Amino acid sequence: MMNSVADAMVRHQQTDLAASLDQAKGLFNDLSFAYVRDWKGQNPSRRVIGFLPIYIPREIIHAHGMLPVGLFGAGDRIPVVKGDAYFQSYICHLPRTVIEMALNGNLDAFDGFIFPAICDVIRNLSGIFQLKFNAKLIRYLDFPQNFDPEVGGVFYRTALRQLSEDLARLNGVAGDVAALNHSISLYNENRRLVKDLSDFRAASPHKVSAVEYYLILRAGQTLTIEDHNAFVRRVMPQLAERDALPEDKIRVVVSGSFCEQPPLGLIRTIENAGCYIVEDDFQLGLQWMGDPIPDDTADPLAALVDAYLTKSTYSSAVYDGDHPKEEQLVAQVRERRADGVIFCAPSFCDPALLDRPLLEKAMDRSHIRHISFQYHENLGQFHVVKEQAGTFADMIKLWD
Amino acid sequence: MGLTMDVQKENSMIKQKQMLSDHFMALSQVKETGKKVAYTFVPGNLTELITAFDMLPVYPEINSLQSGMRKKSGDFIREAEDVGYPEDVCSYVKCDIGMMLQGNIGPTDQLLPSPDILLLSYTGCFVFMKWFENLRRLYPHAEIAMLHIPYQADGRVDPAAVKYIKDQLTKDVIPKFEKVAGKRLSDTVLAECLSRSAVAEDLLMNVFESARHKPSPIDAYFGGVYYIGPIFTSFRGSPACVGYYEELWKEVQYRIAHKLGPITPDGAITEEKYRLVVEGPPNWTNFRDFWKLFYDHGAVFVGSTYTRVGGLYDYGFRHSPDDPLGSLAEYCLGCYTNRNLPQRIELIEKFITDCDADGLVINSIKSCNSFSAGQLAMMRDIEERRGIPVGFIETDLVDPRYYSYSNIKNRLDSFFQMLEQRKELQPRARVIA
Ligand code: SF4
Ligand code: SF4
Numbered sequence: 001m002m003n004s005v006a007d008a009m010v011r012h013q014q015t016d017l018a019a020s021l022d023q024a025k026g027l028f029n030d031l032s033f034a035y036v037r038d039w040k041g042q043n044p045s046r047r048v049i050g051f052l053p054i055y056i057p058r059e060i061i062h063a064h065g066m067l068p069v070g071l072f073g074a075g076d077r078i079p080v081v082k083g084d085a086y087f088q089s090y091i092c093h094l095p096r097t098v099i100e101m102a103l104n105g106n107l108d109a110f111d112g113f114i115f116p117a118i119c120d121v122i123r124n125l126s127g128i129f130q131l132k133f134n135a136k137l138i139r140y141l142d143f144p145q146n147f148d149p150e151v152g153g154v155f156y157r158t159a160l161r162q163l164s165e166d167l168a169r170l171n172g173v174a175g176d177v178a179a180l181n182h183s184i185s186l187y188n189e190n191r192r193l194v195k196d197l198s199d200f201r202a203a204s205p206h207k208v209s210a211v212e213y214y215l216i217l218r219a220g221q222t223l224t225i226e227d228h229n230a231f232v233r234r235v236m237p238q239l240a241e242r243d244a245l246p247e248d249k250i251r252v253v254v255s256g257s258f259c260e261q262p263p264l265g266l267i268r269t270i271e272n273a274g275c276y277i278v279e280d281d282f283q284l285g286l287q288w289m290g291d292p293i294p295d296d297t298a299d300p301l302a303a304l305v306d307a308y309l310t311k312s313t314y315s316s317a318v319y320d321g322d323h324p325k326e327e328q329l330v331a332q333v334r335e336r337r338a339d340g341v342i343f344c345a346p347s348f349c350d351p352a353l354l355d356r357p358l359l360e361k362a363m364d365r366s367h368i369r370h371i372s373f374q375y376h377e378n379l380g381q382f383h384v385v386k387e388q389a390g391t392f393a394d395m396i397k398l399w400d
Numbered sequence: 401m402g403l404t405m406d407v408q409k410e411n412s413m414i415k416q417k418q419m420l421s422d423h424f425m426a427l428s429q430v431k432e433t434g435k436k437v438a439y440t441f442v443p444g445n446l447t448e449l450i451t452a453f454d455m456l457p458v459y460p461e462i463n464s465l466q467s468g469m470r471k472k473s474g475d476f477i478r479e480a481e482d483v484g485y486p487e488d489v490c491s492y493v494k495c496d497i498g499m500m501l502q503g504n505i506g507p508t509d510q511l512l513p514s515p516d517i518l519l520l521s522y523t524g525c526f527v528f529m530k531w532f533e534n535l536r537r538l539y540p541h542a543e544i545a546m547l548h549i550p551y552q553a554d555g556r557v558d559p560a561a562v563k564y565i566k567d568q569l570t571k572d573v574i575p576k577f578e579k580v581a582g583k584r585l586s587d588t589v590l591a592e593c594l595s596r597s598a599v600a601e602d603l604l605m606n607v608f609e610s611a612r613h614k615p616s617p618i619d620a621y622f623g624g625v626y627y628i629g630p631i632f633t634s635f636r637g638s639p640a641c642v643g644y645y646e647e648l649w650k651e652v653q654y655r656i657a658h659k660l661g662p663i664t665p666d667g668a669i670t671e672e673k674y675r676l677v678v679e680g681p682p683n684w685t686n687f688r689d690f691w692k693l694f695y696d697h698g699a700v701f702v703g704s705t706y707t708r709v710g711g712l713y714d715y716g717f718r719h720s721p722d723d724p725l726g727s728l729a730e731y732c733l734g735c736y737t738n739r740n741l742p743q744r745i746e747l748i749e750k751f752i753t754d755c756d757a758d759g760l761v762i763n764s765i766k767s768c769n770s771f772s773a774g775q776l777a778m779m780r781d782i783e784e785r786r787g788i789p790v791g792f793i794e795t796d797l798v799d800p801r802y803y804s805y806s807n808i809k810n811r812l813d814s815f816f817q818m819l820e821q822r823k824e825l826q827p828r829a830r831v832i833a
Contacts, residue, residue, distance in 0.1 A: 086776050088794065090488065090766045095773070115553075119526050123551055124774035127741025131777055140553030140740075142561075145529070145546055146568050155550070155564035319520075319529055319546055324537075348488045350769060354530035357484035358537050374486070 017238035020231065024215035027222045031074055031101060035222055037109045039067055045171045047111040049137070052098070052122050053259040054317060055288040056114050056141055057304050060160060062183040062225060063175040064167040069110070070221030070285065072261050073097040076378035078104075086128065092348040093376040094260035095125045102133060111170055112137030114163070118259065118317035119351050137166060145319040147309045157305045164301075177300055184303065185295035186225045193232040194220070194286050198279070200236065202336050205276035206246040208239045210267045217283040250396045253338045254280040255329060255359065256345030256352040258315060260377050269382040270342060274393030278336040281315075288313055316351035325355065326362030333368050339396045340369035342389065347374045369396055410663070412648040416629055419644065421508060423634050427456055428510040436580055439515040439535065439542075442710045444523030444549055444732030448593035448637040448719065449574070453581040457634045458512060460531070464495040466507035468684030468798030476502065477799055490527045491767040491799040493534070500538060514539055517580045519573070521547035524709070524737030525770035545576040549732045555743050557733050565729035591721035593637030598718040600631055603645035605713050610652050611702035611755050615672035617655035619662040621701035622691040625682060632710030637719075664695045673698030674819050677751040679744075679778065680763035680771050681706045683795035686803045690795070693809060697816050701761075703751025705744065708736040714747065737770045745778050752786060759789040759819050766796040789822060791815030 027035060040046045047066040051058075058068040074097035082103045083096030101107055113136065115126035126140045142159060144152030168174050194217065201213050208216075216235055220228040254270065258281040270277060293307040314320055314328040333341060341363055345352035356372060363370045371392045373385055430437060436455045440446065442462065450457045467473040476498025477491055483501065485494045499505070506512040518535055522528030536544050547568050550561040574585055607627055611620050618624070627648060635641040655661075661669035665688055676694070678701050683690050694701070708714070712734045720727040736744065751757060762779055764772045779790050793811050796802035 088764055088766075088772060088776065091769060091773050117551065120769040121773045123526075123553075124741060124769070126553060127744075127774050128777045130740060130742055131745075131781055140551060142550040142553070144564070145548035146564075146572065148571060151564065151567040151571055152548075154567070155560060158560040316530075317526075319548070320533065321546070348769075350489050350527050351530060353486040353489045354493065354527065354534065356486065358534055360484050361537075 017235065017242070020235045020238065021212055021215065023231075024212075024219040027219050028215055029077060031077055031106050033069070033106065033109060033222070036067065036069055039224065040109055045173060047167075047171050048109055049112045049114060049167070050107060050110045051114040052116060052118075052125070053094075053285060054116065054118055054315060055285040055312075056116050057160065057308070058225070059180060059183040059187050059293075059300075059304060060164055060175065061167060062186070063180040064164070065171060065173040065175075066111075066167065067224055071098055071101075071107075071113075072218075072221065072259075073377050074101055075261060076263050076265075076380060080378070090348055092121060092260050092346045093378060094346070095121055095128075097377065098125065099128065099132075102129070110136065112139065112167075115140045116317075117142045119349075122259075137170060139163060139166060143308065143318070147321060149306065149309060153305050153309055156308060157301060160301055160304060177298060180300035180304075181295050181297070183225075184293050184300055186229065188292040188295055189229050190220065190225055190232075191287065191289055191292065193229060193236070197232060197236060198287070200239065202278040204240075204246075205249075205251070205278055206244045207242045210271045210277040210280075211264050212239075213277075214264070214267055214280075214282055217286055220286055221283070248397070249274050249276045250339040250393045251276050251278045251337060252340050252342050252392075253278065253329070253333050253336060254282075254342045254344050256316075256343050256349075256356065257282050257375075258284040258317075258352070260346035260349065262344060262346075262375050263377060263379055265382055266344075266375055266379060266385060269386050270344075270389050273386050273389035274397075275342070275389055278338055279332055284313065284315060288315075316355045324362075326359055329359055330362060330366045330368065333363075333366075338368075340371070340392065342392070343370060343372035345372075345374055347376050410651050412644060412651055413626065415640075415644050415647055416626065419630060419635060419640050423456070424506060424508040424510055427458065427506070427513055430456065430513045436516040437513045438517045438519050438577075438580075439532075440519035441522055441528050441531075442632050443525065443528075443735045443737065444521065445632070445636075445710065446519065446521055446547070446573075446728060446732075447634060448590060448597060449569075449577065449585075449728065450519070451593055451637050452585060452590040453577050453583070455516070455577075455581060458515065459633055460496040460535075461492050462633055463499060463506055463512070464492040464798050465684045467495050467499055468800075469687055470507065471685065471800075472499075473685060473798035474800045489767060490531075490769075491797050493527060493531045495798045496531070497534065497538070500535075515542045517543040517545060517576065519545050519547065521545075521549070521573075521732070523549045523732050523735045524551075524739075525768075527770065543576050543580050545573045547573050547732075549738060552733055552739050552743065555740050557730055561733055562726060562729045565732060566725045569725050569728065587724070590724050594719040594721045594724055594727065596639065596642050597631075597637045598720065600636060600641045600645045601711075601713045601718050603642070603649045604628070604631055606649050607645070607652050608707070608714075609754075610656055613656050614675075614756070615659060615661045615669070616675065616700050616702050616755070617652050617660060617662060619664070619669075619695075619701050620707060621678045621682065621704040622664070622687075622694070623662050624701070624704050624707040628707050628710060662700060664691060666692070666695070669695055669698065669700060671698050672700050674759065674816070675700055675702045675755060675757045676759050676761055677701065677703040677748055677755070677757045678761045678763060679705045679748055679775065681709070681765055681768065681797055682763065683765075683803055684798050685796075685800040686805070689805060690803075690808070693812055697812075699816070702755035702757055703748070705736050705747060708747070710735065712736055712739075712747075714750065741774050741778055744774075745781055748778070748782060749786065752782075752788065757788070758823070759791065759815065761791045761793065761815070764792065764794045766794060766802045767799060768797065789815060789818040791818075
């Protein structure tokens with residue numbers, strides 16, 4: 001009797017888990033952004049702001065009563081017809097599906113777009129939006145590469161203030177100190193939950209597949225912060241309850257996919273080839289801040305500026321100054337007790353690919369095994385990846 | 401920029417060649433002279449500041465393009481790819497790193513000294529940051545100074561950006577230079593350099609604006625890359641630079657007076673058939689062939705965006721001794737690829753209007769996202785608004801694998817046909833201005 005109740009409970013939780021994962025998958029697949037349109041329809045002052053990878057301070061948008069939505073291209077889910085007429089074949093794939101969606105009306109519910117300063121492609125994509133969609137708010141957010149609070153900090157504060165003023169003009173919501181502090185607290189909560197989930201995945205990668213983990217995080221780029229926090233809170237215990245046994249797989253860190261996203265099939269292939277992904281940078285923006293941002297100050301804008309200057313994670317888009325990114329990757333490998341690194345970057349991605357030689361060299365110096373390959377978001381064939389990742393896993397199992 | 405090739409020589413060219421050879425000689429002698437060396441980039445460079453510290457600048461991009469011209473880039477690129485640089489990234493970076501790995505023998509076959517300071521001052525392209533992050537690991541003893549230039553996303557010089565650049569200069573860049581140079585910055589020397597820059601900039605603009613004449617006395621692209629050599633590299637602010645532009649302007653005035661067209665490697669253009677504007681850098685590995693594809697058709701470039709990549713003077717900006725750091729900041733912000741796409745289009749349209757151009761050519765560079773991403777949107781916009789023919793071709797800067805003569809020729813042949821048909825439909829008086 002007891003057993004069947006327990007069984008029923010597990011079954012129930014698993015059904016819930018399946019439903020949660022389905023919801024995440026649904027959000028991922030829905031290029032018409034029904035959730036977003038729904039949310040917007042509930043109140044006339046609501047506005048939706050799309051943003052490009054990697055990071056933007058979503059707290060500011062939230063404090064203005066708006067929904068920040070991450071735009072990561074459309075992967076392999078739409079055929080690119082118009083987008084190819086905008087980008088030459090030697091430009092990465094992400095901007096062409098973004099423009100395809102914009103031209104096809106998928107982004108009509110969006111009131112504005114923010115383009116963070118990460119590379120020349122995103123920068124010029126902001127220009128294309130200026131040319132094609134200038135009735136909407138189009139903003140480029142330049143992050144300082146100087147981390148002195150009196151220099152880069154002052155500049156960034158002005159940029160954030162200007163952004164806040166632009167947003168206020170869209171719906172008349174000023175976004176005061178209390179609102180911004182409240183938003184920061186919600187995003188802190190999100191960062192903590194994401195960190196917990198990522199620690200859980202690293203500790204028990206057999207309980208959450210890489211694709212599931214990815215979809216749970218990716219949902220955070222669409223859902224309101226309140227909904228995503230509730231979502232992660234709900235799904236974590238369900239994953240922990242899962243009855244799954246560890247397999248004989250190696251543990252890897254995947255690096256280089258912070259912007260254009262690898263297709264789900266590729267993530268799955270890496271895993272099926274015998275690798276547990278215990279750390280990755282697919283959704284780096286959600287984990288941009290390492291520590292919580294103070295949420296009870298009289299100057300929350302200053303808190304956001306300081307967080308950017310002192311708490312940001314390393315990334316190919318940010319000058320690493322006195323903190324070489326190689327050391328940070330090595331530290332990550334050690335912390336996650338990974339057996340190796342898979343450098344997996346989009347084709348034609350200058351930031352990721354120009355970091356690669358120096359990261360590879362650092363891995364060699366630290367005796368960390370690594371392999372490298374490239375993809376594009378609508379890659380359909382994974383044989384080569386499967387073989388490479390499989391050989392990599394076998395080699396490590398054999399020799400380590 | 402700073403090219404060497406076998407074309408009909410004019411005095412200004414001989415002068416430029418001498419300036420370059422003196423510069424490389426000085427670089428090869430730093431051990432004896434004790435001069436310090438700063439590696440830096442062309443767009444929005446701080447040559448006057450480097451000169452004010454009595455240092456010698458080295459421009460890795462120039463070394464790359466020179467390697468391209470001298471047919472050495474293919475080898476250097478392969479060398480860089482052998483150590484892990486992927487195929488599809490900026491070929492300038494790989495060419496430079498390949499050259500360094502093969503002993504750092506520069507364009508004059510002399511050894512280039514290692515940098516004492518890497519001035520990571522980049523405008524309009526993120527690859528520069530990645531480039532020096534890589535070089536920094538290869539030259540661990542060099543000081544590194546970062547000067548971040550924000551993008552002109554809103555199409556204007558933002559006072560907050562000017563302040564940010566000035567703050568970086570005073571709090572970080574200049575102190576690092578003072579440390580490396582072992583002396584303080586002399587405001588007087590810097591101001592003198594900036595005054596001379598402004599004189600040279602006026603003269604350069606005279607030269608570029610001469611393309612309004614019919615026939616144009618200059619080719620603003622293929623000739624233009626020689627004209628910008630001294631001002632965009634090591635010489636801006638020097639007396640020699642002013643001397644060069646005085647000489648050049650004299651030659652151009654002579655050509656205007658005698659209604660002569662520009663000089664090409666095969667002699668002067670005798671009949672100006674088409675007046676074109678061009679967007680994008682040229683190809684360096686097959687520079688002469690590439691040029692010939694145009695002058696064989698009697699096509700002359702009257703406007704070029706590439707010749708504004710190191711700094712843009714068309715809207716009146718000049719360096720100023722009255723506000724040295726402010727004018728350096730404004731200069732950095734104004735470079736062509738640091739302007740947003742609507743501004744880039746505006747400049748192209750200005751060339752088309754001012755110089756009465758018949759068509760636009762876009763040379764899309766495979767490995768340069770800074771220029772290339774967005775060019776197709778620019779093309780559509782200009783086509784729609786101006787209704788002029790646009791020729792779209794694709795090459796690379798210094799990777800010889802991506803120069804396909806027959807593809808380019810086919811595309812250009814159809815472009816010239818379009819221009820010809822248009823001319824027949826809308827005959828225009830080719831008035832000599
Ligand atoms: S994939 Fe790389 S090159 Fe493309 S937009 Fe993203 S960061 Fe830029
Ligand atoms: S991408 Fe273009 S602008 Fe940037 S360094 Fe390379 S060639 Fe220069």
